[in-house]
Amino acid sequence: FPTIGSTNDVLKDLAKQDAPHGTAIVAGHQSGGRGRRGRSFHSPEDMGIYLSILLRPNRPPEQLMHLTCAVAAAMCRAVECAAGLRPGIKWTNDLVLGTKKICGILTELTVEAESGTVDSIVAGIGVNVRQRPEDFPEELRAIAGSVYSETGLELSRARLAAEMVRALDEMY
Numbered sequence: 001f002p003t004i005g006s007t008n009d010v011l012k013d014l015a016k017q018d019a020p021h022g023t024a025i026v027a028g029h030q031s032g033g034r035g036r037r038g039r040s041f042h043s044p045e046d047m048g049i050y051l052s053i054l055l056r057p058n059r060p061p062e063q064l065m066h067l068t069c070a071v072a073a074a075m076c077r078a079v080e081c082a083a084g085l086r087p088g089i090k091w092t093n094d095l096v097l098g099t100k101k102i103c104g105i106l107t108e109l110t111v112e113a114e115s116g117t118v119d120s121i122v123a124g125i126g127v128n129v130r131q132r133p134e135d136f137p138e139e140l141r142a143i144a145g146s147v148y149s150e151t152g153l154e155l156s157r158a159r160l161a162a163e164m165v166r167a168l169d170e171m172y
Contacts, residue, residue, distance in 0.1 A: 001025065003045070005032040007052035008108060008124040014054065015110065015120040021056040022169070026161055033126060035104045036093060042140060047130040049161050053168050055121040061111060064118060068092045068107045071123050074167035075103055079127070081167070082160040083153055095127075100145025103127045125164065129157050 004010055004027040011025055027050040030043035043050050057064060069092045076095060079102075080086040087095040087102060095103035106124040111117070128146035136144045147155050 001027040003027065003029040003031060004050075006030055006034060006124075007050050008034070008106060008122050011052040011054050011122045011124075012108065012110075012120075015122065019054055021054060022172075023054040024051060024165055024168075026051045030126075035106055035126075041104055041106075041126050042137060042144070043126060044131065044135060046157075047128070047135060047146070049125075049127045049129060049157055049164065051126075051161060051164055052122050052124040053165070055123065055172060057118055057121065059118055060116055061109065061118055064109070064121070067121065067123070068105055070171050071105050071107065071125065071168065074171040075105070075125060075127070075164060077170075078160065078163040078167040079103075079147070082163045083147055083151070083155050085151060085153075097145060097147070097150040099143075100150055101128075101143055102145050102147060102150065123168070127160065127164070129155055129160060 029045035030050045033041035033043035035041045072089045090096045093105040094101045109121045110119045112119040131146035
């Protein structure tokens with residue numbers, strides 16, 4: 001999608017309509033990107049990758065506590081394959097280069113009430129690729145960065161998106 005409200009919200013709606021496991025959507029811009037605890041995720045047009053993937057694990061939620069961490073590790077591999085550098089993981093849902101956050105991960109799951117198993121998981125990943133410091137809102141400049149702002153690398157967004165999907169597929 002060139003522009004979308006939130007990749008997670010659109011994919012959650014598709015999951016309710018029985019979209020299959022592995023369905024992924026990518027946007028060039030999110031007008032309503034969000035992170036944990038309802039925080040907004042700054043998603044400017046054509047500067048990052050905003051991707052969500054649908055997983056259907058058919059497992060109890062307690063068996064999936066590691067999933068966000070596994071997604072973070074997969075995203076580290078994707079950035080390394082596309083850019084030749086490996087970011088770190090801050091807690092379980094952020095990737096960092098140096099001291100700056102370059103990626104946020106939001107994992108949302110739906111549990112089937114009768115069986116107690118997970119019906120669907122939507123893992124949303126936002127990677128800052130091309131932003132310069134002045135592209136971030138003033139309140140984010142001290143903590144947010146991008147692959148470009150932290151390394152000077154002009155990375156292909158298409159290649160990184162492909163590596164992200166490949167890494168997620170291998171992870172799962």
